[in-house]
Amino acid sequence: MNADASVKTKRKAKNTVKVDFDRTPFWQRMKAKYLTLYFLKRVVWALFRYVLLIGISYVILFPFFAKIASSFMSPEDFVDATVKLIPKYPTFDQYKYIVLENHYLKALLNTTLLSLSCAVLQTFICAIIGYGFAKFKFKGNTLLFALVIFSMVVPHQTLQLAMFMKFRYFDVLGIINLLGGGVFKGLDITGGVKYLNLTNQFTPLILLSLTGFAFKNGLYIFMMRQFYKGVPDELEESAYVDGSGVMRTFFQIIIPLSVPMMITIFLFAFSWQWTDSFYTGLFFTKTDIYMMKSIVAIPKSLDITFAASNLYNAAIRNTCGLMIILPLVILFLFCQRYLIQGIERSGITG
């Protein structure tokens, strides 16, 4: 209020001036700062927020804890009523027999190969298609994009039968049928082969990935398009002015820019392909091709009947689930930063 009264200036040496305030006492300052309704409100709100967030985090994480705990339990633990979360007789039996008898390693190898190839292909193809939709005007742009959305909305279950038949009797627009003498009797180049049987191979999924029609690819194309819409046109224009072609601009300037977004999409594609049971179930009809889907079973050595065997079986199934997602957890821990950044930057918001 009255600054001059409370401020004393002392002249000590020639060039130094020391200003001395009449400071309000410590307790009074603390009181003014912390004993207010405003501060109280903030504390209550912060508490409420943390209770809520921690509570919901618990809801999300508890199933994982429960599964991990039960995966170390032996049959005795399930009979013992005092054992709930921490096993009394911990064993590695469940892991051991799932690896030994459910062909876990074979399934791991197969699924890694499949998921990796599909995810890499999908990431690049969706980036290319998304770029085409975002930056170029051509006839049918909106119609084609509407079809992308359409492919996102149609659930694959609807197309289950048709998709199976398509790849069981594979033929591109009747070409193979034509070459095999299906149309003209005289023309027979392939020796009577009128269709290809592509089931029990990776080919159907690779083909779907190559054309942007695999699981949720519509979403990825949509995300990439939104991302590229946010990239300023001037960037490419300056590249064009400098004499770079469209392709070179895309591969040398645009692709490096979109790496975080592509990591996001790679993660989605990889993890959704990894846990997929629909496509693997549809295309892999033989039982000797082990995918992640086929390891969810009770190993023979653990298939025993006792009072709590249904619980024990449930625990084994959950252990299978844990072993399926184990590689994904590692991936998620390393990449979750990109995942969330990527989505925030993608501007799905439009």
Next chain:
Amino acid sequence: MNNTANEKVAKAAPKKKRRIASLDKKKARAGYIFVLPFIIGLVAMYLPIIYDSILYSFTNIKHGADGYQLMFVGLENYRNALFVDTTYVQVLTTGIKQLFLDIPCIVIFSLFMAVLLNQKMVGRAAFRAIFFVPVVLSTGLVAKIDAGNELLSYMQNTDEGISTGAQSTGVSEIVSAMDFKYLFSSMKVGKELVDYVIDAINNIYNIVNRSGVQMLIFLAGLQSISPAIYESCEIEGASAWETFWKITFPMISPMILTNAVYTIIDAFTSSTNTVMSYIDQVYGKTDGDVLSSAMAWMYFIIVIAIIAVVAGLLSMYTFYQRRD
């Protein structure tokens, strides 16, 4: 500007054999090249698959030694699905009812959590990561294992846990429904609403699991709101409550529309959907393949209609900030 200049150039040299394409044409061509994989897939695979799928729903398939034979049976499959199959209609109606009940729950919950996670606090990154765990880890196979998981309900019977995906009995519910009903019955808000809220709370695990992507969409939307608006609001003396309803809510309303549609699509295409799993089950039966096609198409048309209605209703109340 550019267009006309290019056209003039093109007109000026009409007799040259090799015609120089205008920039627009060149770019259009490049656009086609980029989209080419999609077009090939569309023409060579997807559209035939869609066509076949619709066709199959009107036919009967006989698998032979050399390929298969189709017999056109008209609407028989549809008639069978609706009038002969006893469970389909029942599953369909409950599924659609559940869909309608789930949409507001998921949208409101994810908006609320997004607002919370958008505030500055210690450990925000960790919470965000945790909330995103289900999107990556609880899909597909794991979701299938979780559905009807006896283990989790058993584990939680000791501490009054929340029903985690599994069908829970009265013991493991987070709030004792009786207490809650008793509390609210005197407030006269309607029995249905109370039941709905209790169901939602007991089902929190499912809701959290299914609202990961929606939460991120809301988060992205919240971050695109200009801080200047909030600042001016604060200067004018608006409370947090007022700021939410007058600023955040209208600004986020386009994303509410997006999320509502996304939720429907997600629920509709997920493998844990009851209607879809019933259709899967029918697919596995003998001669059930064509029947399941018919069922799936019917369900698809109904859901498209629902999306149209919901999007239409919501877009009436959506606020678009005029940019430029």
